[in-house]
Amino acid sequence: MSRPFPLRLRFALLAMLLGLALSVLASLALMAAAEEYESIVSDEILRGQADDYARELSAGMPAALPQTRRLRGYRIDDPALPRAYAALPPGMNEDPADEDTHIGVFDTAVGRLVLVIDLGDIEASERRLHAWMLLVTVLGTMLSGWLGWLLAGPALKPVRALAECVEALPVQPQATALATGVSRDDLGRLARAIDGYQARLVDADAGEQAFLADASHELRTPLAVVQGALEVLQDDASASAAQQARLARIERGVGEMRRLLEAMLAAARRKPLQLEAIPVRQLLEDVADMALSDRSAGTITLDGDGTLQTDPREAVLLLAGLARGLLRQSAGGHLHLGLETGMIHMRLVAEGSPAAASTSLRADTGTGSALLDRLAARLGWKVRFDSPHRVSVDTRVEGCTP
16 A cells, blocks of 8 residues: 655645646646737738728829838739639638748728738747747646645644644643644644544543552452462461462462452552652662562572662562562572662572473573563563573663653
């Protein structure tokens, strides 16, 4: 499917068509006027000559018909009159053999007179005029297109301004009033359509946020019930070692589900980030506590000083999710967390055989989890897996506007 012409080019083409139409009409009008002027001049000259000759003869004055290079006169009974001219009807006629020669046949008081005039130089001027009109048509068309291209720039300025306003809209749905700043024409209709679309997006987003709030409450309730029942079962002293191991797996699953729920709600949240300057040490301690909260095997050491400007709640969710992913690489592994020049590094020292869950990590950019990727994008951080056992989080990267 071919792409349509750009709007500015369409303006230029329309201007060219308008220039072509006006140039052609002007040329046709001028050439028609020239033809009519030629006919009037030749008719008046020949008719005047015939009337003068007839008046002189009627008055008994000696008179001779003109015999010059341009103008020749004959009486109908003159032997020198060409037969083709003698057969012509009264009025103005053209020589069929020579379009430059015009023949006037007039019935006067002294008989029929035939006057022949050669308009070759006038016809040559007309042909030059035709060439000039063709040139004027071509130049007028090109000039109209060029002017149309130049004038289309200012004419399309409101369209560009509207496009810039649309491009500047944030990712989150936001009500707009673009129609108030444009004219009430097709451009205003477009602006009103964008305003209406944005209003529908705002309504849809409000409904989505209401759904998320309800879903958050409804999902937390059964998780709390499961957690309470699990704690009761774990306190049962009569449970065997195998049952305790199964309960521990269920506990880890419930904890992972709770954290995924928190990550999902944080990633879908439309509220602005609550940025705070928090001590790096405190942030890393919270990450370690959450990463080991489900009794995951492994240990974590921390190394970091200074402060970090971020949303602590969502930052802990992201970093704890990455840390748990690394700890699942091996049983009893040791994870080192540290911050250096705005880069949070996680390095796993594996102890034992790799776990099956290790295949979820990847050695490139991204977290391997859609929810964690959304959290990283919301925080404006960039996550990179330098290797299956090493993760770098660049906190200096500016992400999308919260």
